[in-house]
Amino acid sequence: MSEQSYDNQTIEQICQMAKNDLESSLSPAIFNTWILPSPLTKIRIIDELKAEATINCMTAFHATNLKSNLYLPIKTALEKYVNKSLEINFIVGENKRAVKKDGGFIKTDQRFDQEKKQNLKDNNRFKENSAEPGLLSPTVDELFSYSNIKNNTVDRYLLRAKQIGLKSDFTFKNFAVDPSNQMAHAAATKVASSLGSSYNPLFLYGGVGVGKTHLMHAIANYVLKNEPDTNIVFCTGEEFTNEIIRSIQNKNSAQFRNKYRRAELLLLDDIQFIAGKKSVQEEFFHTFNALTANNSQVVLTSDLPPHEISLLEDRIRSRFEAGLMIDIQQPTLELRTAIFLLKAQSNHINIPNHLAQRIAAQVDSARRIEGIIKKIRSAVELQGAEISIELIDLILKKEIRQNHQKTLRVKPQDIIQSVSNHFHLKQSAIKGGRRNKELVRARHIAMFLLRQELNSSLEEIGQWFGGRDHTSVIHAVKKIEKELLVDEGIAQDVSALKMSLVAISR
Incomplete structure (x- = not known):
């Protein structure tokens, strides 16, 4: 030309x-x-x-x-x-x-x-x-x-x-580790220190807010600081899809391929988004092959393991399964507390451990923890509020109500059914009057979830459980609130039930 x-x-x-x-x-x-x-x-x-x-x-x-x-x-x-x-x-x-x-x-x-x-x-x-x-x-x-x-x-x-699209505060240093994510953390640090030589691709999967994206950013931040000339490309599955569509429309596919196939480190968040899109999967397949042939590192995240991603082509699924796949579990109460304290510290918020634990007991993902911290910081800096149990409870009440207005579309019967399935008990037994320890625990959790998730009135909840009065419901709800702070088993049960309710409401 x-x-x-x-x-x-x-x-x-x-x-x-x-x-x-x-x-x-x-x-x-x-x-x-x-x-x-x-x-x-x-x-x-x-x-x-x-x-x-x-x-x-x-x-x-x-x-x-x-x-x-x-x-x-x-x-x-x-x-x-x-x-x-x-x-x-x-x-x-x-x-x-x-x-x-x-x-x-x-x-x-x-x-x-x-x-x-x-x-x-x-x-x-x-x-x-x-x-x-x-x-x-x-x-x-x-x-x-x-x-x-x-x-x-x-x-x-x-x-x-900033140009790459990284969050510079998502590092290995401020990633809280416990048995639920220890393997993922170890694999991510190994990948960051030796790109392309082990665990390629690295495929991290799990629910919302378990730390997949944090680890992905941490890998890129580590490489950027230690090998600043590395060609790093970071995007989401949706962004990757949109770029392909634009390149086809503008007839500049060569520019798209030049960007992605020359990467030394490709990080693609929410890879499940490309499923069912034939031309996108075709381009990704050839991009993936070109990168791995050059010993370039590929890191992927997804809500689901490859075999559960519907409409994902078998040839792509087999490439994912040939690498290292790690399931990151929901964070435990102790881990959520540690995550909160780390993020609070990075935001210059000094909060007592007992209040951090109170928040962690009510908030089940790292992403929502970030939102809580922003609300606390806003209340302190803009309204002159002091960090107290009253402030925390007020913020939690609003957060829980707003969150479930957005995401949860379930009926009281769905909650009772979920509790019944989780504990392998009959609904009639949970609703009835028998008081053995296992039944009482399930009954109290069901009442707690009805109150917290649906904001049902005390009288309505009582009617679902054989016409119990409002004082019995208050006792059940407060008992679970207290046990969430000290009983990891209760915390895990409640967290698992919340996840099942979110799945039902989709």
């Missing part, structure tokens, strides 16, 4: 959007000194996958520093809007030559004088606005000091994490 270049208006728009991204990820001193006075002046299209960008610099020192220390953040920011792989040339104004990434020089065009005036104007404006401490231009020694290089490395990591 003949050489093409972007028009000036498009270049200015791309430059401004990229600068906005860089400003949010770099320190003010670095951004104002090195990025602000360095305009993007040209983008030349090489082919459908590659382009060459030219950035104007005021001095050779300026160009050398951008090339040596800021090349990757600039390249990442520009590629986001150009949608091509970029080679960047840094124009040196004083001698009208450009420093290329490999250290050589090329001639520039003749528009430098006008651009230099604008650069000087931008730089003077920066100096006028930099009088306050902390915003002055750094000296050469300051620029290349250990602390500045370290800060710049952090800036670069956060920028790349």
Whole structure:
């Protein structure tokens, strides 16, 4: 194809959007000194996958520093809007030559004088606005000091994490481990430290809020910090599907394949979404084969194991089953408490253990725990509330009501039937008057679930159980609330029953 270049208006728009991204990820001193006075002046299209960008610099020192220390953040920011792989040339104004990434020089065009005036104007404006401490231009020694290089490395990591779509706070360090997820954690850390050499693919499955996505992000964050040049691609099954559809519509399948098949680490969350979509499964199958043939690592998550994903092609299912599949169980009460305390600490919330346990007893997934923490933080910071048992109970009451208004579509009879099935007891026995220990436990749990899940009145609940009065129902509900805090068996029973009710309501 003949050489093409972007028009000036498009270049200015791309430059401004990229600068906005860089400003949010770099320190003010670095951004104002090195990025602000360095305009993007040209983008030349090489082919459908590659382009060459030219950035104007005021001095050779300026160009050398951008090339040596800021090349990757600039390249990442520009590629986001150009949608091509970029080679960047840094124009040196004083001698009208450009420093290329490999250290050589090329001639520039003749528009430098006008651009230099604008650069000087931008730089003077920066100096006028930099009088306050902390915003002055750094000296050469300051620029290349250990602390500045370290800060710049952090800036670069956060920028790349943002571009990839990672949650930088989802790390191995703040992932709480117990027997329910110990194997998944061990496999994830092994994969992160030796991509493609073991457990490929790694397939994590389990219910909502068990930590699948956290471990997936933790793998990517570990690799990004320790091997920052690794080509990492993260997406959900829905995003993968939508990208394929767009690439077909826009007739740029080559660009899609270039993105995914060159990945060294592909992380695909909720892979079950591609089931039943023939063209998507076809593309994924060939992408998967290309990656594993190159010893690239593939990490997948799903709500279900491969053999339970309906409409998933057998050839894809067999690829998944050839790797390591791990079922992550629902977190225990102790684990949920630990998760809450870890997430509270990262949000600078100091909460006593007994209140954390009270919350964990009522909230059965890590995802909902995050929502509770946000509500607590909002109440403390915006309303001036103190963390107390009254505040926690108020937040829990609202959370439980809102959550089940959204998700639970069951009748009282469904709850009683679920309790009957779970404990292998007859419904008539649970509703009746016999008081052996096993029956009383099941009866109390059924009353508790009717109250918590459906917000049934005390009188209504009493009628379902042989016309018991409201004081008997109150006693049953409060007894289960207390036992949830100290009896892991009760907590597991209630958690399992809640999951079965969610399944019924779908």
